[in-house]
Amino acid sequence: MTDIVRKKKVLVIDDNAGILFIMQQALELKQYEVHLSETYPGIGYVEQIAPDLICLDVSLVGQDGRDVARELKADVRTRHIPIIILTAYPNAEDMAHEAGANDFLSKPFDLNILWAMAAKHTSPADGM
Amino acid sequence: MCNENKKTDEDELITARKEIVFQKEEKGKRAAELGIANTEKGMRAKELGIANIELAYQDKEKEKRAAELLIANVELAFQNKEKEKRAAELLIANIELAYQNDEKEKRAEELTIANKELAYQNNVKEKRAAELIIANEELAFQNAEKEKRAAELFIANKELAFQNKEKEKRAAELSIANAELAYQNDEKEKRAAELFIANKELVFQTGEKEKRAAELAIADIELAFQNKEKEKLAIANREREQTLSYAEGILGTMREPLLVLDKHLRVKSANEAFYRTFTIDASETEGTLVYELKNRRWDTPQLREALEKILPQKSSFNDLEITFDFPVIGSKVMLLNGRRLLQSEKGEELILLAMQDISEQRVLQQRNDSFMSMASHELKTPVTTIKTLVQILQIQYEKSADTTLVEYLSTIGQQIEQLTKLVTDLLDVSKIKADKFELEEKIFDFDALTTEIVSSCQLLSAQHSITVSGATEARVSGDRNSISRVFINLITNAIKYSPGANKIDVTLSRSNGNVCVRITDFGIGIAKDQQSKIFERFFQVGNEHGQSFAGLGIGLYISAAIVAQHRGHIGVESSKGKGSTFFFELPIQESSVAITV
Structure with missing residues (x-):
């Protein structure tokens, strides 16, 4: 393995500048x-960033x-x-599942939970 | 020389002249030949003309014959079709004949069988005829015997007839004598009956006279009494009119709608406020069955239950909330109080229905609730931002030497946790109010949950020792997180409201299919008059100086909602100054029945 490992890319979509900053x-x-x-930003942009x-x-x-979420999950690209759905509702499991999302994070969340969830969904073992 | 030349020229001239003559002769011949040839041509032309005429005639003849042939063909085609039709008809006729032949054969067979049958029957008949002849002979002999006996009987009859006539004469004489006697008896009975009726009539008339005399005596007494009563009634009426006008005055002045119903639930009267609130007038109201008001919009199950079930048993009800949907004036939320009144003089029962229109209040409440929901929702975003940044700072300065900074960050972190809890509670309250509080149902070990909660709550207070006694040994179906909140809330309350005590007892048991939890503190306690209010929103128990404790006063409200949604029961036993025992019960459900509200 080489020392240079490609950084994993995360796209955060949130209308609040504070949340974008802390994310x-x-x-x-x-x-x-x-x-x-x-x-x-539209599916084309998402595809481009990958x-x-x-x-x-x-x-x-x-x-x-x-x-x-439904649109992104419906498109083959x-x-x-x-x-991961970010929401102010607790117990949003059903709602996230219904929209086709893989997970949900209730605001205000704990930093360690965010990191654990991000790692879980970007690890190679996750089939990505 | 010259002569010689002249001779030659003359010879030549002669030859030329001869030649010319010859040519003239030749021309004449050829002209004659041409004439002949022309004549020939003329003849041939004539012959050709005739031949052409002949050909033209023949062509016409041919065309005629062709036309005739065409017609003849059409005729033939038609005849062929006719022949085919007839052939088909013949075929059908043949089939018919074949069928008829079959039928004839069948009938012939049937006739043969029938003939055999007839022959057999004839034989039987002949046998019977022979038997009949013998029977006839026997009968003829018997008849002869009968006639002999008849003759003997005839003579005997005559003798009897004579004797009968004699008897009849004597019977007729006796019958006349009897009829006379019967008539005389009837007459006697009639007179006896007439005398009996006349006696009864006399007795009855005597009785009537006595009765009337008695009645007159009573009537005198009655009249005297009624005169006195009238005087009393006149006074009572005056008083009642005064009372009535007083009552009507009160009802008319009331700002809230009021209905008076008779015992058949028909409107006896209504006040001005009622007419105004429901945009209805007296003619549509008085005498109408209460359910029929406003096009039967008043016919609601809650009202029926209140009037037909609660009132007959309890004689009154209070604060019954009913939502009416009216087409024009819109939805009205009313609070109803009902009371049975007995008008003792007439024995008539009346029902009083007093109403309060809380529609506007309800709208304001809803607006308030949705504002709270939105506000607490919006609070979550800045709380998230601050919380995350503090966490990042804490991680970055965890191992720094700047202990003051680490301490500050730790305090900020704790305060944010409190803020988060308050925001969550506020959001929950608004959800409970809007009936949107959702639970996730799972089956879990109740005793394990208790141990877990108690050990984490123990960390909150060094002063109190929390002990668990008993066990439920049950699995409960419900939202584990929500039930944890109830537990934590009750234990933190026990800590909060027993600042002078050093222990808290948690007791587990089960009874009647429920798990029961009792959390006992030895703190300030709750006065009796406050015990029913502590599960209301924003209510807080004060201490003896009226000083309140920190918090929003919604913990018990949320706990009660959670327990109720699990079809459980929550309550308190307490006496002021001695401490409180909060308890809750949840049904033990092994089945996974969905819990939603």
């Missing part, structure tokens, strides 16, 4: 390459994050990318 800080601490977007993980807020301005 970037938190994920960069764990050596992720972080891409941020305040709105859903992230290893998408963290997606449920309530985007003018758009329901669950619809975005993006359906393999794991999606």
Whole structure:
């Protein structure tokens, strides 16, 4: 194995600048390459970035994050990318599952849980 | 020389002249030949003309024959078709004939069988005829015997007839004598009956006279009494009119709608506020069955239950919430109080229905709840941001020498945890109010949960020693996280409200298919009048100085909602100054029945 390991890419979509900032800080601490977007940038952009993980807020301005998740999971170009739904609702398991997301994170979340979840969904053992 | 030349020229001239003559002759011949040839041509032309005419005629003849042939062909084709039809008809006729022949044969067979049968029957008949002849002979002999006996009987009859006539004469004489006697008896009985009726009539008339006399005496007494009563009634009426006008005055002035029903639930009267609130008038209201008001919009199951079940048993009900949906004035949420009244003089039962329109109050409440939901939801975003940044800082400065900074960050972290809990509680309260509180049902070991909770709660207080006694040995089906919250809430309350005590007892048991948990503290206790309020929203128990404790006063409210959603029961036993025991019971459900509200 070479010393240079490709950094895993995470795309964070959340309409709140504060959340985008802390997601970037938190994920960069764990050596992720972080891409941020305040709105859903469209499937073409997602395909171009080719992230290893998408963290997606449920309530985007003018758009329901669950619809975005459904769209990404319906498209052959993006359906393999794991999606973590960010939500202010506790017990959002059913809601995330229904939208086709792989996991959910209830705000306010614990940093260690975010890291564990990101690692779980970007590890090679996860089939990615 | 010259002569010689002249001679030659003359010879030549002669030859030329001869030649010319010859040519003229030749021309004449050829002209004659041409004439002949022309004549020939003319003849041939004539012949050709005739031949052409002949050909034209023949062509016409041919065309005629062709036309005739065409017609003849059509005729033939038609005849062929006719022949085919007839052939088909013949075929059908043949089939018919074949069928008829079969039928004839069948009938012939049947006739043969029938003939055999007839022959057999004839034989039988002949046998019977022979038997009949013998029987006839026997009968003829018997008849002769009968006639002999008849003649003997005839003579005997005549003798009897004579004797009968004699008897009849004597019977007729006796019958006349009897009829006369019967008539005389009837007459006697009639007169006896008339006398009996006349006696009864006399007795009855005597009785009537006595009765009337008695009645008159009573009527006199009655009249005297009624006169007194009238005087009393006049006074009572005056008083009642005053009371009535007083009552009507009160009802008319009331701002809240009021209905008076008779015992058949028909509206006896209503006040102005009622007419105004429901945009209805007296003619549509008075005498109408209460359920029929406003196009039967008043016909709700809750009202029926209250009027037909609760009132007959309990004589009153309070704060019954009913939502009416009216097409024009919209939805109205009313709080109803009902009371049975007995009007003692007439023995008539009345029902009083007082209402309070809480529609607007309800709208405001809903707006408030949805605001709370939104606000607490919005609070989560900044809390998340701050919490994560503090965590990052804590990790980065974990091993730094700057202990003050580490301490500060730790305090900020704890405060954020508290803030998170408050925000979550607020959101839960608004969800409970909006009936959107969801539970995830799983089956879990109740005793294990208790141990887990108690050991983590023990960390919260060094002063109190929390002990568990008893066991449920049960598996409970429900939302483990929510039930943990109930537990934690009750234990932290026990810690919070017993600042002077040093122990908390947790007792587990099971009874009637329930697990029971009792959490006893030895703290400030709760006064009796406050015990029913502590499960309400935002209520807090104060200490003896009226000083309140930290918190929003929603923990017990959420706990009660969680327990209720698990079809359980929560309560308190307490006396002021001695401590409290909070208990809750949850049904033991091995089956996985979905819990949703």
